[in-house]
Amino acid sequence: MNVMTQILLMVNSTFVLALVVSLATLLVQGREDVLREQQAMKPVVEALIQSGQAQQILALVGSSLRHVQVAGNAVERPVEESVPAWFESLFDHPGRGYQLALTDSNGKKVVLISDDRDEIEEVWHSSSWLFWLFCGCALISNLAIYLGVRAGLRPLADVLAAFDQVQQGHLHARLGRYSLREANDLASHFNEMTESLESARNENRFLTRTLMEIQEQERSALARELHDDLGQQLTGVRVHSCVLPFQLNKPEQLLETSERILLGCDAINMGFRRIINNLYPVVLERLGLQAAVEELLRSTGQTTGLQCVLSGDHWPGWSEDDASQVYRLMQEAVNNAVRHAEATEVRISLTTDGQQQVTLQVQDNGSASSDAIAGFGMRSMAERARLLGGTLTVDFSPQGTRVTAELPYPEGEE
Structure with a gap:
């Protein structure tokens, strides 16, 4: 379930819960109002009956006495004003309704019963109005949330696409500007991150290339030093060593040649020490x-x-x-x-x-x-x-x- 569905589900659940609570409260209050109207009208009708003015009472039924009707003479209401039977059944109560009998001027017995359809109809209209009001508000809220969340999630989709590019090695990926400040902050941090990564990669490439160049330079310098310096010294030592047998009977020349060989060996030793120290300082390992x-x-x-x-x-x-x-x-x-x-x-x-x-x-x-x-x-x-x-x-x-x-x-x- 995606974020949009979750948000809309929570909002609509809240609307439904609020609607149920409101309708239940309205229905409970309506039942109390209907019962109270009936109980308030009954003493009035009883007092009129006791006054003995039956004809005047019958004339008031449906006008001043609109919560009372003659049994058997229920007035039919228009279809658009009728209340569903299931809704009217919600107002059933043990104390609902009453019957009062009187005799008209012709000596005919007339029964008056309570008529609470007007009150129930008012509750029905209020409930219908409340229901459609909630539906309208829920529709507008869903539309507003959908548009707002979609606008808020658009930068996330762009970020995911940009991360895919970064994962593939395309560090030039950048995010644009958005209408939301938070999205702009996210895009700014992402762009700074990719710029840093790209700079670090370029730096690593430069360091790698330079290290390879320096490695080649050091190898060339080492080869030149071995060939031009130590190689020449070794050649000189070899040459002087070759003439030693011919100077056995010439002490002065033998001494001179021996000294040259020793000087050459010292030069070779110094050269090796210099090369080794350049490659790695031995004194660091031995003395700290x-x-x-x-x-x-x-x-x-x-x-x-x-x-x-x-x-x-x-x-x-x-x-x-x-x-x-x-x-x-x-x-x-x-x-x-x-x-x-x-x-x-x-x-x-x-x-x-x-x-x-x-x-x-x-x-x-x-x-x-x-x-x-x-x-x-x-x-x-x-x-x-x-x-x-x-x-x-x-x-x-x-x-x-x-x-x-x-x-x-x-x-x-x-």
């Missing part, structure tokens, strides 16, 4: 996040001359995966300060608010603008903060750029 960040700042300062300052009152015990996300976030912020801001100083601070929130802040004194670094790096930092359950904000000012990540305190950390 704080030591890894300190090593990051030390190596960055040695390579670029950037002055790095680290401060923190307490480093929470993140899990290995979460600590890796925090490290990469800080690494990206430092790299942005080096590549885009042309900064000479960067300060990293980590503060905790009891055991509820961790605030990580990277501040540089460079001159980067939002357009200069509004790329994958900034999005990756925001995504890492979101994965950790926090938020990321970036503020640009003439004094430098400040990256602030507000992260929840790790669960289970005391």
Whole structure:
């Protein structure tokens, strides 16, 4: 059963109940009125009979004495004014009706009986009028409810159709404006939802495409480094190793060749350490996040001359995966300060608010603008903060750029 049928059924049931109660009340009141009229007329007729003016009484029957008639002389009423027998039977009562006898001037005995048809007819007309009034009101109410509910349900049908489109992947689905304020609010929230979903999907597509591009770039850089650097070093070590047997009787040349082999091995070792550290900071796994960040700042300062300052009152015990996300976030912020801001100083601070929130802040004194670094790096930092359950904000000012990540305190950390 749909909503329209349920509403109309409840409304019509209410009308029927109200009609039954009203008719029952009207009928009870009508029966009391009819009985009261009869009881009030009987003493009047008795008094007239006792006065001995029979002819005058008979002349008043049907006019002044309209609730009395002569037995056997009932006046036929028009069909349109007649009351159905079943309705008149509803007024049967033990105290209903009476008979009074009198003798006319000719000595003929005449019997007067009560006539309550006028009162019953009034109740019948009132009941008929009430019945048709209820029917008319019910018809108008049903029509108004049908039109109103149909207008109210139309937006729901549009919403269901739009949800079907969203389910099929068509996130461009939008709802229009409606005459109902509530429907407009629903359409506005739906449109905002689909816009957010579409934006998130586009963002995910951009991130996926950029990740694939960066993956290819890293593979190319790794291949170049292995081929151009480590490959050349290995070739040199191999060449010097091949001449060693021929220098056994030449101590000076043997010593020089051995030193070159050792230098080549050291270069290969440094190259491998550099590659491994770029792929994953081993110190993070062995010594923890704080030591890894300190090593990051030390190596960055040695390579670029950037002055790095680290401060923190307490480093929470993140899990290995979460600590890796925090490290990469800080690494990206430092790299942005080096590549885009042309900064000479960067300060990293980590503060905790009891055991509820961790605030990580990277501040540089460079001159980067939002357009200069509004790329994958900034999005990756925001995504890492979101994965950790926090938020990321970036503020640009003439004094430098400040990256602030507000992260929840790790669960289970005391």
